Amino acid sequence: MTVTEDRTISVQGPADDMFVCSGLGAGYGSIEVVRRFDLTAAGGSVVAILGPNGAGKTTLLNTLAGLLPALHGSVSVAGQTVKNGRPADASDAGIVLVPDDRALFTALTVEDNLLAARGRHGTTVDSAFDRFPALATRRKLTAGNLSGGEQQMLAVARALMQEPRVLLLDEMTMGLAPIIVEELMPTVRRVAEDTGAVVVLVEQHVHLALEVADRALVLVHGEVVLDRTAAELAADPTLLESAYLGGSVA
Structure with missing residues (x-):
């Protein structure tokens, strides 16, 4: 080698x-x-x-x-x-990790998961829903009842609530199913460009x-x-x- x-x-x-x-x-x-x-x-x-x-x-x-x-x-x-x-x-x-097990609070709602991770500058839940519209319709559903793709969206959205630099x-x-993977991956590029974070x-x-x-x-x-x-x-x-x-x- x-x-x-x-x-x-x-x-x-x-x-x-x-x-x-x-x-x-x-x-x-x-x-x-x-x-x-x-x-x-x-x-x-x-x-x-x-x-x-x-x-x-x-x-x-x-x-x-x-x-x-x-x-x-x-x-x-x-x-x-x-x-x-x-x-x-x-x-x-400003270093924020999204682990491979997502580490969500499965008994809490989507909205409460996001609120629990709100950063110092008061990032709004609505900003997370703007980035992941599929979560907006699930805001009162518990994280444990989301699909795998929705859980991953929530995990990333929650990380972004912390305003990461990295x-x-x-x-x-x-x-995740291949079709969900193809939908999620472009989000990585947009997150880097929109937030200025290192991904x-x-x-x-x-x-x-x-x-x-x-x-x-x-x-x-x-x-x-x-x-x-x-x-x-x-x-x-x-x-x-x-x-x-x-x-x-x-």
């Missing part, structure tokens, strides 16, 4: 909206799952993190969100270093992820083995195939 020398993602944009990870190591106790992860991304950009199961993608997102302490390295938002292993500090810095999406399309997307639907991302990297066995623009990878699928299978991508 050939690891690319430069593991840094750079997407041009406003300097004060930059999200930077430097030399990040993530894992559990003394077990390092993700090694030497570097990332620089600007506001309004979408970065896709791809890779086979067990590559360390979820561990990486949980570490960025402060749910796991980094073993080494640093994370900063708009030039401010985020305290290691402190979810509240990550949240205060939005982490872990397997947003997991378990970091972990996704198994590779071709759909590349359609909405600016740049993508492939994580294999905890290391970045491929780092390209999304357009480059979409145009040359053999690069992805080689990376996933552990071949040379030099």
